[in-house]
Amino acid sequence: MTDDTQQMTSYALNDPAKLLQPRLLLLEDDERLGQITKELLDDEYRVEWVTSGAQAKSRFAAGSFDAAIVDRRLPDMDGLELVRSLRASGVTTPVLILTALGAVGDIVDGLDGGANDYLTKPFSFKELDARLRAMLRGYDAERGDSYGIGDWVFHAHTAMAESPQGDLVPLTAAEAALLKVMCDSPDHVFSRAELLGTAFRPDAVEGTVDTYVSYIRQKTTRDIILTVRGKGYVLGRPEE
Template sequence: MQERENPERLLLPAVILIEDDPNLGSMMQEMLDVNYRVEWAQTRAQAETLIRRQEHGGYDALIVDRRLPDGDGLDLVRSLRRAGITVPALMLTALSSVDDIVEGLDSGANDYLTKPFHITELEARLRALLRGYRAQSASVIIGDWLLKTDAMLIEDPDGRQTPLTDTETHMLALLASSPDHVFARDELLGRVFSEGSDQGVVDVYVSMIRSKTTKAIIDTVRGRGYRIGRPEAE
């Protein structure tokens, strides 16, 4: 309702807050809602529904409590990373040992804030997280090539730039977001192409991207699908 009253709020970063404590969650949502569009989930299941409903990664950041009633918030982050969802995640936890923090960062979290915390520190960390993510997401290194997602260009090792379509850019960015993951054709079809497309279109676009760049930019994994390549090996 608030967004309908003020369309300018649609320009604010979208954040999902995953916190099961009703008092803390309500307070955080109210305070963050000044500068962000905040959706609040109280369980991992609710969060996964919200996240996966947003096609092509509609959230700009996640704030995730580790202790959720239906599991560890860190397991949610791990699951998202395996699915190639790279939206930055700030973990909230009462677990403050070095080992806990290292585990969180190694599992895909981008930052870690221990409870209790001050809301101004949370906001500062969130701003830093968004700045770093946007700078990183604008350019993606693929071997010795550089994908510029905002400009929809790819630059070869000699600095020559080739324009890409929106679909080609999205496919390359998705593959590069999880370099060790093999994307099945069905997965690419569901996350890159419009509803009703058939699997053959995936192979067509892989061929088109290779023809504009180099064959090594996308690896074919026989019987499984595709993953990002390492074209500097040529």
């Protein structure tokens, strides 16, 4: 089991609400500053801390983040190179550059290079926290439409299921509609007729429910939706 999987499983078992917090990548090669910053942010975010540009690229390739804090002076690259690379590949994650390079030209380069904000070291944690909140206001507006399902998270607004490893699994509109209906009443046992009437078009046949339950299970995990014999389906509590 990877470190990420262990962390997500721990959240699911001990603090499920943590799964609904914004996922933040912290790129800082200074061990002491990185550790302190991570600890300060851990109450409000799911922080993944890496120390090199290569590690950051690998993490972005493995899954998405809601925001990123990027240092510029890294052992393997200028952090601005990473930001430019992300933007060139279509990644729109909000990025705050946190660096000692504070000349006007450096700030202009950072913002023109794709960063959403720029903060110079030394910095006030209160200011860093406020700037992150400002970048994530859109996320906060959408967060009420995300649901923890065991160690998975379903983002209804983007029709995505997020695995314990942070990988995003796209769902079709019908799959997302079915899952949202069940997430809104997580302890209710739904009959096929109920699901048919609330999640599908009026002309859908009863077998449609079984088909789409199967599709969701194949894309995620089998016990994300449980079968209640003779009654229908109930939302599961899948664990790694």
